[in-house]
Amino acid sequence: MPRTSFTPATRGTYRKTVSIPADEFGKPKTNPPEIVDQGDVTLYALTVDTDKMTYTFPIPSDYAGGDMEFLVIWTNDGGVDDNGKAAKWQLDYQVSGEGDSIDGDHGNSPKSVEDTYTSASGWIEHHTTAMTIGSSDFTGKLCILLKISAVTPAGTALTCEPHLLGICYTYTAIWGRKG
Numbered sequence: 001m002p003r004t005s006f007t008p009a010t011r012g013t014y015r016k017t018v019s020i021p022a023d024e025f026g027k028p029k030t031n032p033p034e035i036v037d038q039g040d041v042t043l044y045a046l047t048v049d050t051d052k053m054t055y056t057f058p059i060p061s062d063y064a065g066g067d068m069e070f071l072v073i074w075t076n077d078g079g080v081d082d083n084g085k086a087a088k089w090q091l092d093y094q095v096s097g098e099g100d101s102i103d104g105d106h107g108n109s110p111k112s113v114e115d116t117y118t119s120a121s122g123w124i125e126h127h128t129t130a131m132t133i134g135s136s137d138f139t140g141k142l143c144i145l146l147k148i149s150a151v152t153p154a155g156t157a158l159t160c161e162p163h164l165l166g167i168c169y170t171y172t173a174i175w176g177r178k179g
Helices: none
Strands: 003-008 013-021 034-038 041-045 053-058 063-075 086-096 111-116 131-133 143-151 163-174
Touching: 063 086, 063 111, 063 143, 086 131, 111 131, 143 163
Parallel strands: none
Antiparallel strands: 003 013, 013 163, 034 041, 041 163, 053 143, 063 131, 063 163, 086 111, 086 143
């Protein structure tokens, strides 16, 4: 189940962050990632430039307007010193409403971010910087459809497949409404 956190903003609204573990995503039939259980956490080892994870969710009913920010929560494989090596995450997306085609990506898609692993030991949780989907991309729509994948980074790549733990998204919400 997604977890949320709250950060006060202006009167009547606040910044809300929702955390979604990777095991809640839809595992595609083609190019599915390898499932790895580490302690009580399910991870997905994504083969770079091949595997993907998908997630579809409605525009939250407490959404007050503005952009949505997405970040990826990830780690390495836990067995190798990848300190200073890079992973690059890509977020392809589409928005839809009733009667819309669900084929292809939004014109402003994909978003991507490169992140550096900063530990000599394994299984350390990392959060990327935010990838922003502008409010104009989904105004008047009902759902956001995401595809998350690991792609070749510009820097020195991890020695293993990057492991997806989940995503977080942050938006401005209205007090008193449920998301």
